[in-house]
Amino acid sequence: MTRTETEESDVKAKPADHVKIFDTTLRDGEQAPGFSMATDAKMVVARALEALNVDIIEAGFAAASPGDAAAISAIASEIKGPTICSLSRLNDKDIEASAKALEPARHKRIHTFIGTSPLHRDAKLKMTKDEIIEKIGRLVAFAVPLCDEVEFSPEDAIRTERDYLIEAVNTAIEAGATTINIPDTVGYTTTEEIADLFRFLKENAKDADKVTFSTHCHDDLGMAVANSLAAVRGGARQIECAINGIGERAGNCSLEEAVMALETRKDFFGLGTQIDTTKIYPASLALSRVTHNPIPRNKAVVGKNAFAHESGIHQHGVLANKRTYEIMDAESVGMPANSIVLGKHSGKHAVRARAEALGFKISPQKVEDIFPAFKKLADTTREVSDAQLIKLVTGNSVVDGRVGPWRMRRTELRIDMEEGTKPYARITLEHDSGEQHTVTHEGAGPIDAAFAAVCAITDVSGVIKTLDLHHEAEEGVVRADAVVTVDGRDYAGKGKEVDIADAAVAAFVAAINQAAAVRAGLGVVESEAAAS
Structure with a gap:
């Protein structure tokens, strides 16, 4: 030896x-x-x-x-x-x-x-x-x-x-x-x-x-x-x-x-x-x-806050040159690029940058118009979500914390242990028009099949990037955080349900809804930008 x-x-x-x-x-x-x-x-x-x-x-x-x-x-x-x-x-x-x-x-x-x-x-x-x-x-x-x-x-x-x-x-x-x-x-x-x-x-x-x-x-x-x-x-x-x-x-x-x-x-x-x-x-x-031990948010190098900025002064500096407040690149350690977190300390530069990252062509005047409402919202919430920003930019309503036309109505996941039978999901979503759509789809696993069914119903092709699930025993619920890539952009969705599968699908639907809302609102915002 x-x-x-x-x-x-x-x-x-x-x-x-x-x-x-x-x-x-x-x-x-x-x-x-x-x-x-x-x-x-x-x-x-x-x-x-x-x-x-x-x-x-x-x-x-x-x-x-x-x-x-x-x-x-x-x-x-x-x-x-x-x-x-x-x-x-x-x-x-x-x-x-x-x-x-x-x-x-x-x-x-x-x-x-x-x-x-x-x-x-x-x-x-x-x-x-x-x-x-x-x-x-x-x-x-x-x-x-x-x-x-x-x-x-x-x-x-x-x-x-x-x-x-x-x-x-x-x-x-x-x-x-x-x-x-x-x-x-x-x-x-x-x-x-x-x-x-x-x-x-x-x-x-x-x-x-x-x-x-x-x-x-x-x-x-x-x-x-x-x-x-x-x-x-x-x-x-x-x-x-x-x-x-x-x-x-x-x-x-x-x-x-x-x-x-x-x-x-x-x-x-x-x-x-x-x-x-x-x-x-x-x-x-x-x-x-x-x-099953989450990375502490403030953990050096790999924590969620390691490359995130909420302060308006910091956000302005980082948008001008990352080296003003970052001594290393997020990409150098395999993390997504620096994160602009919208909160009560954020300024107009950050609001515009995040809106543009979501796909909007937003004019300086539009930022001025929505900024007072943004500040008012930021004072009442710990972090302004993408869904809330989309509402401010497009003027769309947020119903039950969601933005976009789709609401989850039924989730049925099945996996048959018999050899050769693929897992599948039957998903029912309701549109704001009142119409309900049901699709059954196969997948590599039941949740994968559910995501595919959601994409088929909404006609929005999304790819799951990350999905984090956390059980909160005191409330008896599962919280899900999903990041979904649509048209080359990432959308973050959240879900809270008693069942783990329902929470995962709800978070996916929330992200897809944002992408759908962005698609629907782009023309309006672009027209406003052109007019200004």
């Missing part, structure tokens, strides 16, 4: 300015309450990590459970780009379990650890310093022939005496470890302290130039990303991190934040990663969906 010559040739040496990204979403991240993942969910995230081009995927803790071992093996079988890693306590059974789970991997790493701080030695391990050093030397050496790379972590390194920490590190290096990870296990350190510690290790560890020093920071004091970047400044060349910063307690260093800090501030750090940054948001979204 040792590395072959072919495998050696596949592993290219990284330049000195390369920072490896060791993703632990599927191990440390998954250990956090509320983020446990079954194998199929782990595979979704693993594929997203492969697309991101991370250097190492810590796929799990093989000895933790048969399910974790099976998930590691499944990931090792399919994912070919990154090195696949399994965590192990510093004992032979854990190490053997990791080696077995990693057998299908093209490149294998065993990550083994033991506590070294006084608290861990005395309270948890009940071991002397010498006993721990002996165990490090013996079991790191035991792991070396079972994989391609061995990583060693002195757990709670930050609170370990420096002279003892260097002894533990030297022992692991002499036994064959190729990566030395220095974990801030409880998020205790500061930027100055951790940078100085890495400089100390680089200067004093034996054969320091032959190993990669790694940082693993927790966010208990909200400094995981800052501390990880400080460690890099001190000489670390691997950051252990997780998508959306998930992990034990307050979480880990956020992958997207650390990567984009290095990318955006290359002038300062002079370092880079091999991450395809355009895949960051898709990976964040994939994790959010499989764990």
Whole structure:
């Protein structure tokens, strides 16, 4: 099971300015309450990590459970780009379990650890310093022939005496470890302290130039990303991190934040990663969906507000030049272009820009005419929706919170388990004229069939772009948010129903209604613009 010559040739040496990204979403991240993942969910995230081009995927803790071992093996079988890693306590059974789970991997790493701080030695391990050093030397050496790379972590390194920490590190290096990870296990350190510690290790560890020093920071004091970047400044060349910063307690260093800090501030750090940054948001979204944990709205880099602006001053600046208030492009992390959110702080430039994005050719005078009504509306609602803006621009009425001619009357979704029978939906919509239209349509799934039926009834060809569903237990309803592309433009629709399928279809109908209303109102607005 040792590395072959072919495998050696596949592993290219990284330049000195390369920072490896060791993703632990599927191990440390998954250990956090509320983020446990079954194998199929782990595979979704693993594929997203492969697309991101991370250097190492810590796929799990093989000895933790048969399910974790099976998930590691499944990931090792399919994912070919990154090195696949399994965590192990510093004992032979854990190490053997990791080696077995990693057998299908093209490149294998065993990550083994033991506590070294006084608290861990005395309270948890009940071991002397010498006993721990002996165990490090013996079991790191035991792991070396079972994989391609061995990583060693002195757990709670930050609170370990420096002279003892260097002894533990030297022992692991002499036994064959190729990566030395220095974990801030409880998020205790500061930027100055951790940078100085890495400089100390680089200067004093034996054969320091032959190993990669790694940082693993927790966010208990909200400094995981800052501390990880400080460690890099001190000489670390691997950051252990997780998508959306998930992990034990307050979480880990956020992958997207650390990567984009290095990318955006290359002038300062002079370092880079091999991450395809355009895949960051898709990976964040994939994790959010499989764990049913929404991305916080104000989350750096990937949150809904990261590239959104409501303040009129900010909106005016961004419309003139994005760099006035954005230090990176939304597209660079795979998000839609910057978002102008219409609210009570928005100005005329933003109202006009959003109306034009919806397809209207709107004159300056028209903006002046509708702006007082816009401000009045904005004072009574948290955010002015596209539907409300369409009403202001076209003069159309909003009935029951909707704009457009169609109302959902009946949704019937069917899926027959018999082989060869496609799922289908029967949808009934009512037009403002009072006429009801019913269409039955097949699809890849029942909801897909329902969307196709809605398009057939309304004669508006829409393609679902995103659909987010949230169950609100207190109200006993499902809220749906859909983004639908029609004629190259995106329309956002919302639905609220007791049934999940009804909510999804209602949100789709709301978006299609907006597109229909825009089509109907374009001529009127264009005529007004021409007249002015």
